[in-house]
Amino acid sequence: MTPKAPRICFNGLFLQDPLDGIGNYCFYLIQNLIRQHPDWKLSLLVNKPAARHFRVFKEKLEISEIDIASVGWRVVYLHAIFPFRTLRFDLLHSIANVGPVFCPVPQIITVHDTYEYVRPDRMTPLKRKQFILTKALSGKNAAFIIADSKSTQEDLEKFYPGLRGKSHVIHLGSKFPIASPSEEMSRKNFLAHGTLDQGRNLTQILQAYARYSRKDLHKLVLFGVRKNGKEAGLPALLQSLGIENHVTLLGYISDDELMNLYRTSLAFVRAQDYDGFGLPAVEAMSCGCPTILAYNSSLVEVGGDAALFFETHNVEDLTAKMESLNDAAVVRNLVQKSLAHARNFTWEENALRASDLYLRCLNKTP
Numbered sequence: 001m002t003p004k005a006p007r008i009c010f011n012g013l014f015l016q017d018p019l020d021g022i023g024n025y026c027f028y029l030i031q032n033l034i035r036q037h038p039d040w041k042l043s044l045l046v047n048k049p050a051a052r053h054f055r056v057f058k059e060k061l062e063i064s065e066i067d068i069a070s071v072g073w074r075v076v077y078l079h080a081i082f083p084f085r086t087l088r089f090d091l092l093h094s095i096a097n098v099g100p101v102f103c104p105v106p107q108i109i110t111v112h113d114t115y116e117y118v119r120p121d122r123m124t125p126l127k128r129k130q131f132i133l134t135k136a137l138s139g140k141n142a143a144f145i146i147a148d149s150k151s152t153q154e155d156l157e158k159f160y161p162g163l164r165g166k167s168h169v170i171h172l173g174s175k176f177p178i179a180s181p182s183e184e185m186s187r188k189n190f191l192a193h194g195t196l197d198q199g200r201n202l203t204q205i206l207q208a209y210a211r212y213s214r215k216d217l218h219k220l221v222l223f224g225v226r227k228n229g230k231e232a233g234l235p236a237l238l239q240s241l242g243i244e245n246h247v248t249l250l251g252y253i254s255d256d257e258l259m260n261l262y263r264t265s266l267a268f269v270r271a272q273d274y275d276g277f278g279l280p281a282v283e284a285m286s287c288g289c290p291t292i293l294a295y296n297s298s299l300v301e302v303g304g305d306a307a308l309f310f311e312t313h314n315v316e317d318l319t320a321k322m323e324s325l326n327d328a329a330v331v332r333n334l335v336q337k338s339l340a341h342a343r344n345f346t347w348e349e350n351a352l353r354a355s356d357l358y359l360r361c362l363n364k365t366p
Helices: 022-034 048-057 071-080 082-088 125-141 152-159 202-211 230-243 255-264 279-286 297-303 315-324 328-342 347-362
Strands: 007-012 041-047 061-066 089-094 107-111 144-149 167-169 189-193 220-223 247-249 266-268 292-294 308-310
Touching: 007 022, 007 048, 022 041, 022 048, 022 328, 022 347, 048 061, 071 125, 082 167, 089 347, 107 125, 107 347, 144 152, 152 167, 152 297, 167 266, 167 328, 189 202, 189 255, 202 220, 202 230, 202 266, 202 315, 230 247, 255 266, 255 279, 266 279, 266 315, 279 292, 279 297, 279 328, 292 297, 292 315, 308 315
Parallel strands: 007 041, 007 089, 041 061, 089 107, 107 144, 144 167, 189 220, 189 266, 220 247, 266 292, 292 308
Antiparallel strands: none
C-alpha cells in the first residue's frame, strides 16, 4: 500500500510584510519542501499582508489568509480558534517561537531566540510574561522543537528546563547562491544594517568607523535605514562623529541589490550583543563577503573560522579588525574561507532535516 501523503499546516500567523528573518525561513522551507516532496499536501495560515509573498507557490500550497491587524487579537485567534482549524491536518509546524498552547494534532515549533530572557528590555513586562507562558506551554505540548543554532538550543534548555530533550538544531540557510571563488570583485565599502534598535549597537559601529584610517577609500554603507523613528537622528549622529561625508544611508533594498552589496563590500559588520542565529552573516559569507562579528551567542557558531571576531562592545577592537582588512592578502583569505564555510548552511539541508522530523513525528519515532 502506498503511504498517504502527509497533510502539513504551517502557522504563519505572525509573519510580517516585508518578510523578515522568520518570514524568509518560512518561505525557503516551504519552497524546498515542495521541491523535495511534491506529493505532500502543504497549507499555510498567514496574516493577510504577508500572504502575497507565498502566492508564487499557489499551485502546490493552500494559503489561508487571516485579516486581523491587531497582534493581540491574533494571539487570541491562535489559542482559541486556530486549534480547531488544525483538525484536518496530520501535523502543525509553528514557525515563529510559539504555537497554540492546545493543539489537537502533533505540533513542531521552531524557536529562533530567547530574547525574553537574554534581552528582556526589548519587551514590556506584560508582553514578556505572556510570551514566556505561551512558549513554555506550547513547547510542552510539542512533539519536537527546532532550534536555529546550538546557542539557541542551550539557552532554551537553560531558561525552559521543562523542554529539555525535545529540541533539535537545524541551521538556517542563505537565500543567495554561493559565489564563484574565481569572481574577482572590487571591494569598496564596509556594510552594516542601519537600525538603532536596542542591542544592534550601530552607534558602536559608527564610533569604530570614525577611528578607521582609510575612510577616504572605504565608505560605510548602512542599509535598511527607516525614514521615521529612531533612525531620524542618524544624520545628526554622523555629523557629531565627523563622518557624514563617508557614510551612505540606504532604505529598504531588493534581494538583488543586497546581494550586489555583499559581493562588492570589503566586509559586513554585525555588532549585536545577542543573536539567535545571525542569518545576515551567513548570507554575506555565501556572497564571498568577509564578516566582522561580535564574539557572542550564535555569532561564534555561525562565523566559525571564517569570520573576524571582536570583543562585544569594544570599539577599539572593532576598529582594529577593520584596519586589518587594509591587507589585501587578509581579505583574499577571508573571502575563500567565507565561501567554503557558507556551504554548511543551505535551505536544501534545512528542509531535508525538517522533513525527517515531520516523519518521525507522524510515525511516533523518538
